Amino acid sequence: MREYKLVVLGSGGVGKSALTVQFVQGIFVEKYDPTIEDSYRKNVCEFISLQCELIRLLIVCLQEQFTAMRDLYMKNGQGFALVYSITAQSTFNDLQDLREQILRVKDTEDVPMILVGNKCDLEDERVVGKEQGQNFARQWSNCAFLESSAKSKINVNEIFYDLVRQINRKTPVEKKRAKKKSNCILL
Amino acid sequence: MKKQFNRMKQLANQTVGRAEKTEVLSDDLLMIERRLENVRFVSHNVHKKMVMCLQGNVGSDVDKRHKKLPVTALSQSMLDGGSQLGDESFIGKMMEVCGEAENKLALEQSQLEVQLERDILEPLNQLAEVDIPNILKQRKHLAKLVLDFDSAKARYQQATKAFPTAANAQAMAAKVDTLKEEMDEAQNKMEICKDQVAADMYNFSSKEGEYARYYVLLLEAQAEYHRRALASIESVLPTIQSQQDKWTEKPAFGTALEEHLKRTSREIALPIEACIMMLLETGMQEEGLFRIAAGASKLKKLKAALDCSTSQLEEFYSDPHAVAGALKSYLRELPEPLMTYQLYEEWIQASNISDPDKRLQALWVVCDMLPKANKTNFRYLVKFLAKLALESDVNKMTASNIAIVLGPNLLWAKTEGSLAEMAATTSVHVVSIIELIINHSSWFFPEDVDFNVSGMFAMPGCPGTPDSEAGTIDRRRPGSQGSLDSDTPRKDSNIARDPASTPPAMRNGPGGLSGTPAQLNVVTPTSGPKGPSPFLGRRGTKKQAPAPPKQSVKAAPNQPSAPSTPQPLIAPRRNNQTPIQAPSHPPPQPPPQSTEEAEPSLPRTPTPPGTPPHDGSQLRPRPTPRARPKPSGPPPPQPSIDGANGVCVSGSKIISDGDVEERSLTGPGLDLVPELEEDETTETLSEDEHQSENTAL
Numbered sequence: 001m002r003e004y005k006l007v008v009l010g011s012g013g014v015g016k017s018a019l020t021v022q023f024v025q026g027i028f029v030e031k032y033d034p035t036i037e038d039s040y041r042k043n044v045c046e047f048i049s050l051q052c053e054l055i056r057l058l059i060v061c062l063q064e065q066f067t068a069m070r071d072l073y074m075k076n077g078q079g080f081a082l083v084y085s086i087t088a089q090s091t092f093n094d095l096q097d098l099r100e101q102i103l104r105v106k107d108t109e110d111v112p113m114i115l116v117g118n119k120c121d122l123e124d125e126r127v128v129g130k131e132q133g134q135n136f137a138r139q140w141s142n143c144a145f146l147e148s149s150a151k152s153k154i155n156v157n158e159i160f161y162d163l164v165r166q167i168n169r170k171t172p173v174e175k176k177r178a179k180k181k182s183n184c185i186l187l
Numbered sequence: 188m189k190k191q192f193n194r195m196k197q198l199a200n201q202t203v204g205r206a207e208k209t210e211v212l213s214d215d216l217l218m219i220e221r222r223l224e225n226v227r228f229v230s231h232n233v234h235k236k237m238v239m240c241l242q243g244n245v246g247s248d249v250d251k252r253h254k255k256l257p258v259t260a261l262s263q264s265m266l267d268g269g270s271q272l273g274d275e276s277f278i279g280k281m282m283e284v285c286g287e288a289e290n291k292l293a294l295e296q297s298q299l300e301v302q303l304e305r306d307i308l309e310p311l312n313q314l315a316e317v318d319i320p321n322i323l324k325q326r327k328h329l330a331k332l333v334l335d336f337d338s339a340k341a342r343y344q345q346a347t348k349a350f351p352t353a354a355n356a357q358a359m360a361a362k363v364d365t366l367k368e369e370m371d372e373a374q375n376k377m378e379i380c381k382d383q384v385a386a387d388m389y390n391f392s393s394k395e396g397e398y399a400r401y402y403v404l405l406l407e408a409q410a411e412y413h414r415r416a417l418a419s420i421e422s423v424l425p426t427i428q429s430q431q432d433k434w435t436e437k438p439a440f441g442t443a444l445e446e447h448l449k450r451t452s453r454e455i456a457l458p459i460e461a462c463i464m465m466l467l468e469t470g471m472q473e474e475g476l477f478r479i480a481a482g483a484s485k486l487k488k489l490k491a492a493l494d495c496s497t498s499q500l501e502e503f504y505s506d507p508h509a510v511a512g513a514l515k516s517y518l519r520e521l522p523e524p525l526m527t528y529q530l531y532e533e534w535i536q537a538s539n540i541s542d543p544d545k546r547l548q549a550l551w552v553v554c555d556m557l558p559k560a561n562k563t564n565f566r567y568l569v570k571f572l573a574k575l576a577l578e579s580d581v582n583k584m585t586a587s588n589i590a591i592v593l594g595p596n597l598l599w600a601k602t603e604g605s606l607a608e609m610a611a612t613t614s615v616h617v618v619s620i621i622e623l624i625i626n627h628s629s630w631f632f633p634e635d636v637d638f639n640v641s642g643m644f645a646m647p648g649c650p651g652t653p654d655s656e657a658g659t660i661d662r663r664r665p666g667s668q669g670s671l672d673s674d675t676p677r678k679d680s681n682i683a684r685d686p687a688s689t690p691p692a693m694r695n696g697p698g699g700l701s702g703t704p705a706q707l708n709v710v711t712p713t714s715g716p717k718g719p720s721p722f723l724g725r726r727g728t729k730k731q732a733p734a735p736p737k738q739s740v741k742a743a744p745n746q747p748s749a750p751s752t753p754q755p756l757i758a759p760r761r762n763n764q765t766p767i768q769a770p771s772h773p774p775p776q777p778p779p780q781s782t783e784e785a786e787p788s789l790p791r792t793p794t795p796p797g798t799p800p801h802d803g804s805q806l807r808p809r810p811t812p813r814a815r816p817k818p819s820g821p822p823p824p825q826p827s828i829d830g831a832n833g834v835c836v837s838g839s840k841i842i843s844d845g846d847v848e849e850r851s852l853t854g855p856g857l858d859l860v861p862e863l864e865e866d867e868t869t870e871t872l873s874e875d876e877h878q879s880e881n882t883a884l
Contacts, residue, residue, distance in 0.1 A: 011479065011480040012475065012478040012479050012480055012592065013475045013478050013479040032474075032475065032583035032584075032588065033585075033587070033588055033591070034478050034588050034591045034592050088479065089482065090479075090480055090481055090482035090483065090485075090508075091479075091480060093482065093483060094480055094483065
């Protein structure tokens, strides 16, 4: 079994927790509590491959005051979902800095990453166009891009599966095993 | 003619070596002679260069020279600039002062130049162009005379040699005599001239000291000039510097609270008041206020605008998130957190107390230890946050939510950054502290607070407020900010606003309550309908009778002369705590009234802190899917968690591992934050979380 550490990042209120809870528990959370940090686990053997995969999700809030913690997550995370809300331009604009920070912390251009425009059920309130997101993703060395809705269960699983696939591609299984062991020792 | 010929002949003979040359000058004179030429040359050069150093026209008088100086031009343009910008502009004022100083410098310089010219340049010129050349001319003349003498002598000697053998001795003797006479005469002339030259040369030589003195003079004059220039600059410098210091418009962001307050003679930091006043007007019902990030450029603009304390903030009323972001930013950028480094340990310790009542009391004590400025601002902020939390139905920002997003901006450890997990723990503590304080704001701070402390932040939507311009100018003058609202009691009482009765008003812009344009200006929206044209009244008082706001705060509980009769407003549906006459002294003596108010839901609060328990439960009505062990309500409801592990909140909030669905592993997700120390706490807590999570779902 292999464990993936996925980190969900984005501005406050874009729906990081909602996406994650939807993915892990299959429900849409109506609550409005800001997250400082939460982590979830989910076994997803049947979906991704024959192997049983354990996905660990970490949702990290982008409240700027939690900067110190953020670096740590970036260092430890393997795949990143950068989430914005299609109903708020500022959440979209913030992601550029975030990506740069990730690349800086990781010290590589090649980081499994996906750009997610959440709340796509709120078509009426849309301010960030789909093309905008696509363009952005293209600029990010062809990063994956999805529009999702935690509420309407659109593209929720796809986000996380895509990340897992990207990680698999980047670090094939055997190597990963060895790495995982070292992680265990750390624990 | 003949003389000339003789000279030529003699010179030719001498150069070929056939004739001997009389050396009339002694060795020392010869040395002087050689030096003469050198001195002339170098003096000439120095003179030339020195003239180039002068900026004025050589020969003109002080006034003319003064007018021509570049510094004068500079000073003139500064003075012009100053008058162009006017007294309004600080730059203009500084330009004027500076221009005058430069003018003085120019005057000094022109005086220096005139002096230099008189004392140095002219004598030097005299030396190089007149005195020495004269000597040299004499010298040449002497040389001629010497030639004459030599040639005469030669001819005489020839004649005497030829004399004995001469045929007609008579004629010859006569010729010899003439020649001798001639020679004597030439010698005589030569001697005279030689004496003259020698005298001049000795004279020159003896005067060398005098000539050298020019250079001393030069330096002395320059030194004097510089001294005087320095003196004139130094006489201006303190004035201009003090003006600069008095200038209040220094960036508020990133400046220590104490310093900022002192400089602006304010009680509440300008960004805090400005942001809160704006939010009170338009932000209270904004969903996710303080949580949702603002546009970066908007935020930057607002911060810059606040830094120069402009009053033109109208445009930001429509963007409460930017305002909230600016407030957060301000708090975070303080060199020291609002809740201070010094009390950091105390805060954390107090928050670690497991007994809810004791914890509250401990927090109260720490809160009371805050420096006065910090306490005032903290109280102001907390009062506002409590008010914001009252609207959580609409804005979704419950006390706990507010605490999560704002807490880390209020207190942090000095060492933050070195250890990320330290920061993490801190924020967890801070969040719990802030949440408690917000939930019990009226217990912590029983005094009512008037948010409109300085009256600077009038509402938008009053088109072309004549005041707004005057206000801007006013604000620039140091000291004007000290003028504070004196008739605060009127509004104090209105803080306890019943949100339910008038929800749409605030959201839909200013004046929603009353609808009459005059009341658009009202700062505290609730005071609008009651007070008679409060805007004008406030303006008036602000300027005429500055009174320390402290008074108003103290006076508030009495609510003596409130024209707006707050009583009806005071009993809002949702928060009974407002009117409580809570203790203004340490917790050990709790307010008895508050316990009266406490609703039956709280059976077990035996001790002082008359914590109104109901409001907590009201503020956080919804169950959390993955419950954080944070103190969601006021102390009472949570005895079990607190009891279970004394250090209730630490760490766990950060790594709450909602291990759901497959329930595969119970080990919390520590590997993402491997350095965290509180493994065990977290484990146990995560167990708790399971429970709550499952029940919640």
